[in-house]
Amino acid sequence: MYDFSYHRAGSVADASSKLKAAEDGKLVAGGMTLIPTLKQRLAQPSDLIDLGGINDLAGIKADGSGVTIGAMTTHGAVATSKDVKSAIPALAHLAGEIGDPQVRHRGTIGGSIANNDPAADYPAACIGLGATIVTSKREIAADEFFKGLFETALADDEIVTAVRFPKPKRAAYMKFPNPASRYALVGVFVAETGNGMRVAVTGAGQNGVFRVKAMEDALGKSFAADAVANISVPDGDLNSDIHASAEYRAHLITVMAKRAVAAAE
Amino acid sequence: MTYTVSMSVNGKAVKGEVEGRTLLVQFIRENLRLTGTHVGCDTSQCGACVVHVNGTSVKSCTLLAVQAEGADITTIEGLAKGDELHPMQAAFRENHGLQCGYCTPGMVMSAIDLVKENPNPTEREVREWLEGNLCRCTGYHNIVKSIEAGAKAMRGG
Numbered sequence: 001m002y003d004f005s006y007h008r009a010g011s012v013a014d015a016s017s018k019l020k021a022a023e024d025g026k027l028v029a030g031g032m033t034l035i036p037t038l039k040q041r042l043a044q045p046s047d048l049i050d051l052g053g054i055n056d057l058a059g060i061k062a063d064g065s066g067v068t069i070g071a072m073t074t075h076g077a078v079a080t081s082k083d084v085k086s087a088i089p090a091l092a093h094l095a096g097e098i099g100d101p102q103v104r105h106r107g108t109i110g111g112s113i114a115n116n117d118p119a120a121d122y123p124a125a126c127i128g129l130g131a132t133i134v135t136s137k138r139e140i141a142a143d144e145f146f147k148g149l150f151e152t153a154l155a156d157d158e159i160v161t162a163v164r165f166p167k168p169k170r171a172a173y174m175k176f177p178n179p180a181s182r183y184a185l186v187g188v189f190v191a192e193t194g195n196g197m198r199v200a201v202t203g204a205g206q207n208g209v210f211r212v213k214a215m216e217d218a219l220g221k222s223f224a225a226d227a228v229a230n231i232s233v234p235d236g237d238l239n240s241d242i243h244a245s246a247e248y249r250a251h252l253i254t255v256m257a258k259r260a261v262a263a264a265e
Numbered sequence: 266m267t268y269t270v271s272m273s274v275n276g277k278a279v280k281g282e283v284e285g286r287t288l289l290v291q292f293i294r295e296n297l298r299l300t301g302t303h304v305g306c307d308t309s310q311c312g313a314c315v316v317h318v319n320g321t322s323v324k325s326c327t328l329l330a331v332q333a334e335g336a337d338i339t340t341i342e343g344l345a346k347g348d349e350l351h352p353m354q355a356a357f358r359e360n361h362g363l364q365c366g367y368c369t370p371g372m373v374m375s376a377i378d379l380v381k382e383n384p385n386p387t388e389r390e391v392r393e394w395l396e397g398n399l400c401r402c403t404g405y406h407n408i409v410k411s412i413e414a415g416a417k418a419m420r421g422g
C-alpha cells in the first residue's frame with residue numbers, strides 16, 4: 001500500500017472541507033472495498049478522510065412511509081434492524097446476504113452505493129424501491145444516481161449522508177451469488193411500489209444496475225411468477241467473464257425474477 | 266506520515282507509532298508481537314486475521330491501525346485465563362477442529378462472536394456464519410462440531 005495522510009472527520013462539514021483541501025483525497029467508510037484496493041496499489045490517494053467518527057451518520061429511522069438509513073450504517077445493522085425487517089423485509093434480507101459476517105460488521109450502505117460496483121447488492125434495492133440518495137449537497141433519485149461502472153452522480157467533494165427507502169406494497173430480492181465472493185452473479189429486486197412495478201437487476205449489466213421495463217409492464221397486468229417466465233433480457237449488453245457467460249446471466253435474470261415475484265411479501 | 270495510536274488490547278493499554286497505511290493486523294503482530302493473529306490472504310476473504318474490535322468480529326487485515334484508535338481489541342491471546350483455555354478453544358481441541366492450525370485463531374474469534382449473537386446456533390447457522398473463514402485442511406466438519414460444542418459449553422452446559 002502506498003502511504004497517505006490520515007484524517008478523522010468530526011462532522012460532514014469537516015469531512016467536506018478536508019476533502020476539498022486535500023490534493024487527491026478519498027473518503028473511507030467501512031474500508032471493505034477501499035482498503036483491498038489500496039493494498040493492491042490500484043489507487044494512490046494523498047489523504048484518507050475517515051467518516052468513522054461521525055456518529056450521526058449511522059442509524060436507522062422509520063416512519064409510516066419508509067426507512068431512512070444513515071450512510072455509515074453497516075450491512076449488519078440493516079440486516080438485524082427490527083424497523084427494516086418490519087417495513088421492508090426484502091431490504092433486511094439483501095443486507096444479510098452481503099459478503100460474510102465480518103464484512104457486514106464494517107461495510108456501509110454509503111460506501112456500497114458510492115462505489116457502485118456492478119455486482120453489488122444495494123444498487124438493486126435503491127433502484128428497485130425507487131430510493132432517494134441524500135448527500136451533503138442535495139437529494140438525488142436513485143434512477144439518476146447510478147451512472148455506469150463504478151460511476152455515480154456524486155461530485156468529487158460530495159458525501160452521501162443517508163438513503164431514504166419508501167415502503168413498498170410488497171418486494172423481494174433474489175440473488176445468485178458468486179460462490180467465492182458472494183457478490184451477485186445476478187441479483188433481481190422486484191417491488192410493487194406506490195408508483196407501480198419495479199424490477200432492478202444487478203451483477204449482469206455491463207453498465208451496472210438496470211431496470212427491466214418489459215417485466216415491469218407484465219407485472220402491472222398480473223403480479224405472478226408466470227407473468228415474467230417468458231421474458232428474457234437480450235444478452236448483448238450483459239457481462240461475460242470467467243464466472244458466467246452473458247447468455248447464462250440472461251437465463252439467470254429470468255429465473256431470479258420469477259423467484260423474486262413468487263417470494264414478494 | 267506517522268501517528269501515535271493508543272488502544273486497549275486484551276485488557277492492557279498499549280501505544281505505538283504507526284504509518285497511516287499500517288494495518289491493524291501489522292500493528293498487532295509486528296509492534297505488539299502478538300503473532301496468534303494470522304494473515305492468510307491479501308483479498309479480505311480468508312478470515313485468518315479475525316479479532317474483536319469493541320466486541321465485534323472484524324478482519325484486522327482490512328482495518329487501519331489508526332482507525333482502531335481508542336478501541337477495545339481482543340485477540341486469540343486474550344481468551345485463555347492463565348492455563349485454562351476458553352471453552353471455545355477447548356472445544357476445538359476436544360473435537361479435532363484443527364489440523365495445521367493456521368485458520369484456527371480466526372475461526373475461534375469468529376465462533377465466539379457467533380455465540381454472542383446466537384447462543385444456540387444450528388449446524389446450518391454455524392456453516393453460514395463461517396462464510397468469511399476459510400480452512401484448507403479440515404473440510405470444515407470438525408470445525409462445525411467444535412463450534413456447536415463450544416457454544417454449548419459457553420451456555421454453561
Ligand SMILES: Cc1cc2nc3c(=O)[nH]c(=O)nc-3n(C[C@H](O)[C@H](O)[C@H](O)COP(=O)(O)OP(=O)(O)OC[C@H]3O[C@@H](n4cnc5c(N)ncnc54)[C@H](O)[C@@H]3O)c2cc1C
Pocket residue numbers: 026027028029030031032033034035036051071072097098099100103106107108109110111112114115117119120121122154158159160161181182183184308309310
Ligand atoms: C470479502 C468481501 C465480500 C464482499 N461481498 C459483497 C457482496 O456480496 N455484495 C456487495 O454488495 N458487496 C460486497 N462486498 C463489498 C462491501 O459491501 C463493501 O462494504 C462496500 O462495497 C463498500 O462499503 P464500505 O463502507 O466498506 O466503503 P469503503 O471501502 O470505505 O469506500 C468505498 C468507496 O466509497 C467512497 N465512500 C464511502 N463512503 C462514502 C460516502 N458516505 N459518501 C461518498 N463516498 C463514500 C470511498 O471514498 C470509496 O471510494 C464485499 C467485500 C469483501 C471484502
Ligand code: FES
Pocket residue numbers: 303304305306307308309310311312313314315324325326327
Ligand atoms: S488475512 Fe484478513 S481476510 Fe485473509
Ligand code: FES
Pocket residue numbers: 362363364365366367368369399400401402403
Ligand atoms: S487447519 Fe489448516 S487451514 Fe484450517
